[in-house]
Amino acid sequence: MENESTTLQKRPNDLILWESFRRGDRVAFENIYQAHFGSLVRYGLKISQDQDLIQDCIQDLFIELWDSRQQLTIPNSIRFYLLKSLRYKIIRQLQNSNTESLENGYAAVIEDSVEHNILLQETRSGYLRQLGLAMDQLPKRQREALHLRYFQGLSNEDVARLMGVNYQSACKFIYTALKSLRNIMRLSSLIPTLWFFI
Amino acid sequence: MQRDFSKFEIEDFVFDESFQKWASGIPSPEHRFWERYLHIYPHQTDKLLAARELVKQLKADDPALSFHAMRREVWSTLQEHIEPSGKVVRPIFTFWNIAASVVLVILGLGAWYLSSQPQLHQQMEQVITFQPAESELIEEVNRTNSTLLVHLSDGSVVELAKNSRLKYPKSFANNQRVVQLEGEAFFEVQKNPESPFLIYANETVTKVLGTSFRIVAFQDASKVIVSVATGKVSVFSKEGYHRSAQHQNAAGVVLTANQRAEFTRDQQQFNKTLVENPDIIITQENPTFNFDNTPLKLVFEALEKAYGVEILYDAELVLNRSLKVHFGEESLYEKLTVICNTMGMQYQIVDAKIIIERKNLN
Incomplete structure (x- = not known):
């Protein structure tokens, strides 16, 4: 499944869904949960590889969302709102536990992490495995920006707003990350026609 | 620059x-x-x-990383948190705006009385035979003017509309979940592939493995109408369904998003079409309908994807043709009308598919 949205926009369905949810509609709430859960986990794992922590944060996020539904305003985009809230939660957790530094350069490779195990599975295609490993080598903020811009389909501007940095910094994260990916992966190997000559 | x-x-x-x-x-x-x-x-x-x-x-999304277990675990915690204690009445109109719903309507003329109907008891007896002997049947009748929330033993929730009646066992059998409905209700069925959920309504049986949907089944009705917003359900005639239990091939229809089936009760026949106002399917994507000199083929593909419908046309019809139009909140049919008028085409709906052809000049 590809995510093809390029910018986050107010869409009628989002508004209707959000309004129903604010009135206490559990079906609407579940729809919001089911529609965004995958995006949230994937994003969370780009910030921290501690899967339990991500799970707790997402759970807290939705519980708080439900409890404070009547006080909530209408976000421009539900997804942007959720991603930003999750980011805030994870970072606060990380700061409290102090086991992982937010600004550190390289993510530690956790041998028994779920993602790592899945990396080893044969179901993953060669390209995807290569890309996953290459992304793991990127500095955290670059990895996060790259994920937001491409996988989550955010614009450079939204990436900046979400990460709380200025536009130029966000662009720099993304551009530098792409450049590093090219070097790490020797991207020419991605060209199917040249595959056999390497 | x-x-x-x-x-x-x-x-x-x-x-x-x-x-x-x-x-x-x-x-x-x-x-x-x-x-x-x-x-x-x-x-x-x-x-x-x-x-x-x-x-x-x-x-690209990696299908290996689907987090099913985590998704379920978090949701069950959330459900415990948000589950109201006791029965709650809430307005019904909100459901129409929500994607996960299937609507089954039996068109009725004249009033339906909450008097005891001999036919219902007869139908119910048939249903009862599917339940374990020890399971006690409960009948819920909503005589109020608003919706009544009914919690079933498997965690499924039924929102019973006014003047409607639901019969269900106190606890479900292990291999299937059977309820009987007269009137109108919105169902939110817990997923359980091992145990299909069956709703008997007049001469129809609707089968789901887990989704949410609406059924309206009043007695004095000529038709049963099943409409699906998202998810997938099968609808059978009761006769066909019971025959299929032995012969493994039932006469019924499978419905997906934005499709609807009309069951004519006296002829026992299904007719498949699209719902009156197809809704955008809620996915992770945000569909936009801003087309700037976009090849017509891509325009149709975008509509197909957003509404989960199938659009059929001759390849020659769209060859080298492109379109500039920006849509907002228009319905699917309004969008199609604009496109067809601009391009000199016309559309019709046949067998739940949209057929587009050159405008007939007559």
Whole structure:
């Protein structure tokens, strides 16, 4: 499944869904949960590889969302709102536990992490495995920006707003990350026609 | 900013938003530029192809990472948190706006009385035979003017509309969950592939493995109408369904998003079409309908994807034709009307598919 949205926009369905949810509609709430859960986990794992922590944060996020539904305003985009809230939660957790530094350069490779195990599975295609490993080598903020811009389909501007940095910094994260990916992966190997000559 | 496209590196391509759109097949004003890029700068072929591949991979979802267990676990915690204690009455109109719903309507003329109907008891007896002997049957009747929430033993929730009646066992059997409905109700069924959920309503049986949907089944009705917003259900005639238990092939219809089936009760026949106002399917994507000189083929593809419908047309009809139009909150049919009027075409709905053809000048 590809995510093809390029910018986050107010869409009628989002508004209707959000309004129903604010009135206490559990079906609407579940729809919001089911529609965004995958995006949230994937994003969370780009910030921290501690899967339990991500799970707790997402759970807290939705519980708080439900409890404070009547006080909530209408976000421009539900997804942007959720991603930003999750980011805030994870970072606060990380700061409290102090086991992982937010600004550190390289993510530690956790041998028994779920993602790592899945990396080893044969179901993953060669390209995807290569890309996953290459992304793991990127500095955290670059990895996060790259994920937001491409996988989550955010614009450079939204990436900046979400990460709380200025536009130029966000662009720099993304551009530098792409450049590093090219070097790490020797991207020419991605060209199917040249595959056999390497 | 003037950029030297002849010296673009892989990261320059990938970073460029219009390139990203082109590489993932999303229409943009620069589409033609990227189409022609390699003719102008053939020495860039390797880099461009690698860049396009990288965009695709960066946007690709890895099916191996689907987090099913975590998704279920978190949701069950949330459900405990939000589950109201006791029965709650809430307005019914909100459901129509929500994607996860299936609507089953039995069109009725005249009033339906809450008096005891001999036919119902007869039907119910049939249903009872599917339940374990120890299971006590409960009958819930909503005589109020608002919706009544009924919690079933498997965690499913039924929102019973006014003047409606639901019969269900106190606890379900292990291999299937059977309820009987008269009137109208919205169902939110817990997923359980091991134990299908069956709703008997007049001469129809609706079978679901887990989704939410609405049933309206009043007695004095000529038709049963089943409409699906998302998810998948099968609808059978009761006769056909019981026959299939022995012969393994039932006469029924399978419905997916935005489709509806009409069951004519006296002829026992199904007719498949689209719902009155197809809704955009809620996915992770945000569909937009801004077309700027977009090839007509891509316009139709965008509509197909957003509404989960099938659009059929002759390939020649769309050849070399493109369209500039920006849609907002128009319905699917309004969008189609605008497109068809602009392009000199007409559409009709046949067998739940949209057929587009050249306008008949007569």
